[in-house]
Amino acid sequence: MTTVAAQVKKLTMIQAITDAMKTMMKEDDSVLILGEDVGINGGVFRATEGLIEEFGDERVVDTPLAESGIVGTSVGLAVNGFKPICEMQFFGFIYPAFNQLITHATRMRQRSLGRYTVPMVIRAPYGAGVKAPEIHSDSVEALFTHIPGLKVVTPSNPYDAKGLLIASIEDPDPVLFIEPMRCYRTGRTQVPDEKYAVELGKAATVKEGTDVTILTWGAMVQDTVKAVEKWEAGKDASCEIIDLRTLYPLDKETIRKSVEKTGRAVVVHEAPETGGVSGDVISLINDAAFFYLKAPVQKVTGFDTPVPVYSLELDYLPSAQKIIHAVEQTLQY
Amino acid sequence: MEKQFPIVQYVDEDGQLVKDDARLDKEQLYQFYRAMLRARMMDKKCLNLQRQGRIGTYVQYEGQEAAQVGSALAVEDGDWMFPTYRDHAATMTFGHSLTNLFLYWKGRLEGSIPPEGKNIFPPAVPIASQLLHATGTAWAEKKKKSDRVSIAYFGDGATSEGDFHEGLNFASVFNIPVVFFNQNNGYAISVPMEKQMKSKTIAQKGLAYDIPSIRVDGNDILAVYFETEKAVERARSGGGPTLIEAVTWRYGAHTTADDPSKYRNQQESDQRRQTTDPILRIERLLNNQGWWNEAAVKEMQEEITDEMNDALQASESVEKPDLNQLFDNVFAEPTWTIEEQRMKHNRISKEVGQ
Numbered sequence: 001m002t003t004v005a006a007q008v009k010k011l012t013m014i015q016a017i018t019d020a021m022k023t024m025m026k027e028d029d030s031v032l033i034l035g036e037d038v039g040i041n042g043g044v045f046r047a048t049e050g051l052i053e054e055f056g057d058e059r060v061v062d063t064p065l066a067e068s069g070i071v072g073t074s075v076g077l078a079v080n081g082f083k084p085i086c087e088m089q090f091f092g093f094i095y096p097a098f099n100q101l102i103t104h105a106t107r108m109r110q111r112s113l114g115r116y117t118v119p120m121v122i123r124a125p126y127g128a129g130v131k132a133p134e135i136h137s138d139s140v141e142a143l144f145t146h147i148p149g150l151k152v153v154t155p156s157n158p159y160d161a162k163g164l165l166i167a168s169i170e171d172p173d174p175v176l177f178i179e180p181m182r183c184y185r186t187g188r189t190q191v192p193d194e195k196y197a198v199e200l201g202k203a204a205t206v207k208e209g210t211d212v213t214i215l216t217w218g219a220m221v222q223d224t225v226k227a228v229e230k231w232e233a234g235k236d237a238s239c240e241i242i243d244l245r246t247l248y249p250l251d252k253e254t255i256r257k258s259v260e261k262t263g264r265a266v267v268v269h270e271a272p273e274t275g276g277v278s279g280d281v282i283s284l285i286n287d288a289a290f291f292y293l294k295a296p297v298q299k300v301t302g303f304d305t306p307v308p309v310y311s312l313e314l315d316y317l318p319s320a321q322k323i324i325h326a327v328e329q330t331l332q333y
Numbered sequence: 334m335e336k337q338f339p340i341v342q343y344v345d346e347d348g349q350l351v352k353d354d355a356r357l358d359k360e361q362l363y364q365f366y367r368a369m370l371r372a373r374m375m376d377k378k379c380l381n382l383q384r385q386g387r388i389g390t391y392v393q394y395e396g397q398e399a400a401q402v403g404s405a406l407a408v409e410d411g412d413w414m415f416p417t418y419r420d421h422a423a424t425m426t427f428g429h430s431l432t433n434l435f436l437y438w439k440g441r442l443e444g445s446i447p448p449e450g451k452n453i454f455p456p457a458v459p460i461a462s463q464l465l466h467a468t469g470t471a472w473a474e475k476k477k478k479s480d481r482v483s484i485a486y487f488g489d490g491a492t493s494e495g496d497f498h499e500g501l502n503f504a505s506v507f508n509i510p511v512v513f514f515n516q517n518n519g520y521a522i523s524v525p526m527e528k529q530m531k532s533k534t535i536a537q538k539g540l541a542y543d544i545p546s547i548r549v550d551g552n553d554i555l556a557v558y559f560e561t562e563k564a565v566e567r568a569r570s571g572g573g574p575t576l577i578e579a580v581t582w583r584y585g586a587h588t589t590a591d592d593p594s595k596y597r598n599q600q601e602s603d604q605r606r607q608t609t610d611p612i613l614r615i616e617r618l619l620n621n622q623g624w625w626n627e628a629a630v631k632e633m634q635e636e637i638t639d640e641m642n643d644a645l646q647a648s649e650s651v652e653k654p655d656l657n658q659l660f661d662n663v664f665a666e667p668t669w670t671i672e673e674q675r676m677k678h679n680r681i682s683k684e685v686g687q
Contacts, residue, residue, distance in 0.1 A: 058476065064506055069465055069499035076469020079454075080413075081477065096495065103459045104466065110662040111455040113442050117665070149663050172665040201668065249668035 010188040016158035017047050017123075017179065020165035021085060023195050025055050031169060032077065034061045034070050035087030044089055045125055045184055067097040071122065075104050078118040083169060091126035091178055092138035105174045106149030121168045121175045126154075127219050127270060128302075128313045129182045137181070137307045139218075139271040144176050145248040145280065151175045151200055152247040156221035158189045160245060163198030171200060180219035187222075203251035205258070209238035212327050213258040215281050216268040217244045220318060224268055227320035231327070239327060247277050255281065256288040263294040264330040270317050273301040295333030298326040338536040338548045340580055343555035346608055348617025355555055359624045365554045366615050366630075368406065369398040371637045372422035373612060375431065378641050379438060383589045387649075388438035391589045392419045396552075399611030400516045400579040401486070402426045403557030407565050408484050408512075410450060413470045415463040415485040418456040419516075423486060429453055431644035439648060442658065461491040464500030464513060471504075471511040471568070482510040482568040484561075490521025492535050501576065505542040510568035512561065513544075513576045516551060522587045523596035539576035551581030552611040582609060 011019060025031045033048055039062035042049030052060040063070050067088060074084035088094045094101075101122070108118045128137040144152050153168055153175055155161035161179070168175035206221060207228070216224050221243045228239045240258050244250060259265050265285055267278040282297045300318040308316050343352045350357070376395045383391040394401065401422035408414065408427065416424050421434050428451040437444025437456070445455035452470075457463035467485035474481040491497050492515065504511050515535050519526050532538065539546030545567070549556045557579055564575035582605055586593045593599055606613070619625045660667055660675040667675070 064499070064502050066495075066499040066502065068462075068496055069503050072462060072465025072496060072499065073469035073472060073503050076466040076471070076483075077473045077476075078469075079466070080470045080473035082473055099459060100462060100465065100496075104457075104462060108455075109664070110659075111442065111445055113446055113658075114662055115446055116454070151664075151668075249670050252669060 007194065008190040008192050011158045011191040012185045012188050013155065013158045013161045013179070014045055014047055014184040016162040016191045017165055018049060018051070019191060020162040020169070021048065022051060022054070023162075024166060024169045025051065025059065027195065028083065030081060031083045031085065032059050032061065033085045033087065034063050034074055036063060036065050036070075036089050038062060038087050043087060045181070047087065047123070067093055067095075068100050071097040071100040071105060074120050075100060075108065075118055078120045079108065079116045083119050084121070085169065086120065086122045088122060088124035090132070090136040091124035091140065092135035094122070094124055097122075098143075101144075101150070101174070102147050106147050109149065109173065117172055118174050119172050121165070121177050123165075123177045123179060125181045125184070126178045127180045127182055128307050128317055129219065131310045131313070132181070134309055137313065139269070139302065139307065141178060141247050142271060142276050145277055149173065150248065152178070153200060153245065154178045154180065154218045154247060155245065156180065156183060156218055156243050157187075158191050160198050160204065160243075162191050163196050164200065164245060166195060167197040167200050170197065175200070178218070182219035183222065198245070201246045201249050201251055203245055203254040204243045205240065205254065206243045207239070207241040209240035209262065211237040211262055212239045212264040212266060212330055213255075213262045214239050214241045214266045214268060214323070214327070215244060215255065216241070217247060218270070220268050220270055223318070223320065224323055227323045228327075230320070231324045237331060244281070250280060250284055252284055252288060255284055259285050259289040260292045263292050265293075266298045266300060266323070266326045266330060268300045268318055268323055270302045272304045273299060274304050276301055295330040298330050300326045334537045335533045338534045338546065338578070340548045340550050341556050341560055342550040342553050343559065344553050344614055344618050346614060348614055348619075348621045350618070355559065357555075357622075359622070362615065362619060362622075362624065363629070365402070365406070365558065366612070366619065367633050368402045368426050369554065369612050369615065370630075370633060372398045372402055372425065374634070374637050375425060375434070375641060376422070378645070379435075380585070380589065382435075382645075383438075388435065389440050391438055392587075393585045393589070394419050394422055394583060396582045396584045396605070396610070397516055397518060398422050399554035399557055399614075400551035400581045403554040404484065404514050404561040404577070404579070407558055407561035408482065411452070411481050412565075413452040413454070413467065413474075413481065413483040415454045415467040415483060416456045417463065417486055417488070418458055419488070420456065420486040424453050424456075427451060427453060431641060432647045435645055435648035436651065441651070441654065443651070461487055461494035461496040461500070463487070464491075465496055465503070467511050467513075468500050468504045468509050471509045472507060475507075475510060480569045482512065482565055484512045484514055484565070486514050486516065488521060489515065489517040489519065489526055489535060490524065490529055491515075492538060493521075493529055501539065501542040501544055501574070504574035505544050508571070508573040510571070511574045512564045512568060513574060514561065515576065515578045517578050517580050518583045520587075520597065522591065525597070535578040536576060544574050544576050546576040546578070548578045548580060551579030552609045552614060554611060554615060
């Protein structure tokens with residue numbers, strides 16, 4: 001009994017993220033953390049709490065306040081034998097680093113025909129619903145899924161957070177790991193103590209169902225689950241919910257199989273609608289499962305507006321009502 | 334500020350030594366001379382090839398040979414070089430092959446690949462971004478407790494970019510063994526120095542970061558070489574970064590795609606060939622020392638011509654790359670998206686006969 005209990009802990013997502021970094025830093029001396037306030041302060045969300053005490057300031061580095069500097073120097077560190085984990089304090093602060101990411105980190109492998117590679121992870125908290133100031137809550141994953149040479153990963157629960165982050169650190173190429181702030185402390189799940197990886201590029205079927213496939217990620221996963229559970233009570237239809245987990249590359253097989261089974265699909269994301277990842281998901285469904293579709297694929301998304309501040313941010317986020325409305329539209333088609 | 338950062342000169346425009354303690358030996362002077370001659374002949378060759386349509390848009394450097402060659406001779410195997418796409422005089426001096434240089438300008442990825450054992454980054458095309466790579470790479474060397482250093486090249490316009498400041502700041506805060514080597518040729522394409530910055534020198538920008546900074550005569554290869562050597566030695570021995578401003582001049586355009594007579598007096602520029610030219614200066618120095626050897630120089634020119642012709646021939650005999658090269662190096666393992674696009678391309682190009 002005690003041995004089983006010793007192998008798992010109930011952790012929040014932020015604790016699971018810390019655990020992933022700690023696990024990898026213990027195992028591999030080349031893993032470094034660079035970011036603003038990641039040292040003594042343990043990160044503004046405490047993601048790196050305790051790591052400077054354990055690994056020292058040579059491996060957990062409080063950098064100057066300069067996102068391009070963090071990512072740019074990490075390109076050099078990564079090429080020269082280290083595995084940097086860069087922390088962006090918020091996803092909306094990544095814009096100054098965009099140039100380094102798009103012009104160097106992601107194309108170094110090709111520009112050097114494999115001579116130089118950039119095994120780097122950039123972690124960034126994102127998403128609305130935590131009453132943060134302007135810019136902090138931006139959900140701009142689609143800017144990054146469009147960049148060749150970059151994987152984009154987002155967990156929705158503590159178990160996946162640890163496993164996906166370990167897989168990201170072990171990946172030989174740059175990975176953008178975006179963390180839904182709303183999920184950081186909204187629940188604990190069992191997380192194994194040992195090292196394990198959740199394969200990148202694989203979606204998870206969060207809930208099985210027969211009539212509509214809902215494809216979503218990040219904080220919208222839990223919102224969707226709640227909305228659907230409430231709606232399904234007393235209905236003879238059911239939804240299958242898929243957490244995409246990796247936004248580039250998408251898990252084509254899981255999406256295809258589910259849509260072939262249900263014949264209907266709804267994509268839910270909080271990012272702005274135009275140019276969002278939903279476009280790629282729908283395109284993939286058209287390619288892979290067009291003849292199974294009984295209705296056009298619906299989207300429930302944020303607006304093509306800046307993510308609003310506090311007073312309107314909950315109105316911006318896709319609500320349970322909007323998600324269910326889209327589900328019913330596809331069923332009535 | 335100009336007084337605080339005087340331009341360090343070892344040899345004046347007449348080829349006279351102005352620094353008594355400069356080490357000077359005939360063999361080394363000829364090494365400098367040959368490397369600059371090689372760089373200039375290569376630049377001229379590339380310009381001609383571009384005019385003939387045998388390479389793409391070309392980025393020339395004629396006039397900046399002393400700055401690039403002198404600094405490149407001051408670093409060693411195992412050190413890291415971060416060029417821009419104007420700095421092939423530096424990379425070829427450091428050991429990059431001429432064949433690959435031609436390939437680079439033919440738009441071939443192979444052109445960026447340095448010889449085994451030479452740490453040369455692919456040329457940076459965005460401005461100032463490579464300063465951070467140089468800092469990060471040297472930081473890694475410091476963490477590994479090696480004595481290897483980085484040298485990063487950039488122009489005057491680059492000092493307006495955020496990454497210049499972030500690079501200097503990181504290097505300063507973490508005491509990183511990196512040499513920031515600026516070539517100030519007075520213009521960022523068409524924008525003259527005085528419209529680029531109010532500061533009269535670039536070296537003074539190092540003050541803000543507490544980085545030792547120096548201005549050198551960028552057309553005086555002895556000044557460039559010995560001062561870069563000092564900076565490299567300081568970095569190697571744990572003394573941290575240095576900012577070097579090499580004041581120089583480029584005769585030609587920014588690239589083969591622009592016309593400098595639109596934004597500067599090109600006649601004045603051409604007149605500099607008689608005065609500040611870095612190769613002429615070392616010729617005068619050799620003459621003044623009584624070391625000038627016409628026959629040896631002629632032999633050098635012939636050797637370099639042969640080397641360039643061989644390299645050009647080699648580069649022109651390389652077949653066009655297979656498109657698969659493009660799909661192979663985006664990730665370590667291609668994603669399904671890339672594999673599908675590869676297969677789709679191959680299928681459709683067969684169907685449409687392309």
